[in-house]
Amino acid sequence: MTRREFILAGLGLLGAAAAGGVYSYVHRPKFGELPSGDRLKRMQASPHYHGDHFENLVPVPVMSEDEGGHENRFVATWKFLFGDKKGLVPAHPLPTEKTNLLALPREQDAVVWLGHSSFFVQLGGCRILIDPVFSSYASPLWFINRAFAGSNVYTAEDFPEIDVLAMSHDHWDHLDYPTVMALKSRVHHVVCPLGVGAYFEQWGFAKDSIHEEDWDTEIKLSATLSVHILPSQHFSGRFLKQNPTLWCGMAFITPKRSLYYTGDGGYGAHFKVIG
Known part of the structure; x- marks a missing residue:
């Protein structure tokens, strides 16, 4: 073997090893598996599913366009990952008042903000946990989307039994694998929009505990x-595929009180309709 052939062979082996490493990494459980089988057929029957993805009630571009009318997705993504973060991170840990959730009487209606879009709710004697993220970062990579110091003071051990784990969509800053798995033994029911139940089924949740529905379904x-699973103006996806599962807001209805969680996303006419 010549020196050139030896170098090329070495580079080929390194490339194969790198490709194998990437393949192995993106197939870890935290990425989840996309819906298939009967679940996919049910999604395809939805009026909001088009071709191979879900769409908003009103088309909304994920990224803005430059003056030439071209999508600058690459530029926006590059700035998000590697751009100047000056002024975007608090200089000091955020002040936090941690509630003793285990001491809250079940019959006491309450809403406790846990940071970002995570809420613990007691409503009509039911305990509801919405989009919990207790990890130190909300992404597949540790150096992206890190939590601000002082903003993630809760852990799974701080929670009583959860009647309903409510998930609005599958983005990493709402559906967090380590958090979900740490809470698993405490959760009685999971409520989510179409397709998101695939993650919970893969992660070992009982099928009869998973309730996933389309918009405008009770x-x-x-x-x-x-x-009530309600429309939201947003998008979804945990890796390369865009909008493979549905996103939503939710209304929790009890005999005495109702609570509306908008879900993640932008303003739209759906708010007036829901109201």
Whole structure:
């Protein structure tokens, strides 16, 4: 073997090893598997599913366009990952008042903000946990989307039994694998939009505990609690595929009180309709 052939062979082996490493990494459980089988057929029957993805009620571009009318997705992504972060990170840890959730009487209606889009709710005697993220970063890579110091003071051990784990969509800053797995033994029901149940089924949640529905659908969990899956203006995806699962807002209805969680996303006419 010549020196050139030896170098080329070495580079080929390194390339194959790198490709194998990437393949192995993106197939870790935290990425989840996309819906298939009967679940996919159910998604395809939705009026909001087009071709191979879901769409908003009103078309909304994910990225803005430059003056020439071209999408600058690459530039925006580059700035998000590697751009100047000056002024975007607090200089000091955020002040936090940590509530003793285990000491809250079940019959006491309450909403506790846990940071970002995570909420612990007690409503009509039911305990509801919305989009919990207790990890130190919300992305597949540790150096991206890190939590601000002082903003993630809760852990799974701080929570009582959870009647309903409500997930609005599959983005990393809302559906967090380590958090979900740490809470798993405490969760009785999972409520989510179409397709998102695939992650929970893969992660070992019982099928009969997963309730996933389309927009404008009511899920009756008990005689005193209904959850309405409602439209949201957003998008979804945990890796390269855009909008493979649905996103949503939710209304939690009890005999005495109702609570509306908008989900992630922008303003639209759906707010007036829901109201």
